[in-house]
Amino acid sequence: MNWTADQTIEALRGAGEPTRLRVLALLAGDELSVMELSHILDQSQPRVSRHLKLMTEAGLIERFPDGARVYYRLSSDPTARRLVDTVLDLLDDRSSEQDHRRLDEVRRDREAAAEAYFEQVAPQWDRIRSLYVCESAVEAAIERAAGPGPFERLVDLGTGSGRMLTLLGGRARMAVGLDLSQNMLNIARAKVAQAGVGKVELRHGDIFATRLPSQSADLVLVHQVLHYLADPATAINEAARLVMPGGKLLIIDFARHDLEELREEHQHRRLGFTDAEINGWLADAGLRASAPIALPPDKDGLTVLIWTAVRPADAKRSVA
Ligand SMILES: C[S@@+](CC[C@H](N)C(=O)[O-])C[C@H]1O[C@@H](n2cnc3c(N)ncnc32)[C@H](O)[C@@H]1O
16 A cells, blocks of 8 residues: 655655664664664664654654563565665665674674573473474474475464474575564574575564464464464464465464473463364364374374365455
């Protein structure tokens, strides 16, 4: 949808200042906090905050809180994005060498913090992993369920350390990983870069309200996320909303189990799911599911289930 003349003028005014152009160029590369921007731009936080407020009001960027910090990113409004891309395309050099260097410093600091965090939680994950069939068997089954592609747009909801993106991102022209935790996104950024997967956008966001366009993805993944959520039905509905006609949604989670310890020790909200539960939610969301693939544990433990659901190719296409 296009903007009115007043909105366009306000947005152009919002961008029309040297520091603000630098901010737009930086946010085109990454989501950044006020503190990080202040370090990169070498300007005081109040000064940077004033610029950010103006640009937010002009609809060019958006702010979102994450724990104790507030981050900024380019607006997800398609018209605002077109305007920002056009403005940045006009510049012969999008950002100065110093801005580049300092953005890299910020990324390295984040990676160091993320690694420390990962080391702290990794032993807990290893305990859970030891309860089910080996990871490689699950991943091989996911690869088969996804199919060879190529996919136009893959969306991985609750991407965590980005494992699904490194596993399947190479089959997609464009991939988006979304997670609520900046720490996890930082790990994902590092892993995706190491794996050399191109065209991946890592976005901070909530699976319950992704703000991604409807029916825009031909492969959507929700891998080991649902059991952490208070309202899995709503998450499935949101994931399904993103699936385009002919596209598919893969849900990978545990079958119903009775390991109560996982609630206390690992913050699981749900002790797995029954096929009927997931199927009902998928049907309510307008998708057609096939029987799940079951990967039982070698001995006592957790069964991993992979549900594949498609939006029929003749389904009505909705506008985002
Ligand atoms: C066990 S990890 C699974 C990560 C990943 N899918 C994988 O394949 O390894 C669960 C992830 O879900 C994310 N998460 C939890 N609640 C979320 C929400 N409401 N919206 C988005 N991500 C969420 C967590 O931050 C975490 O990274």
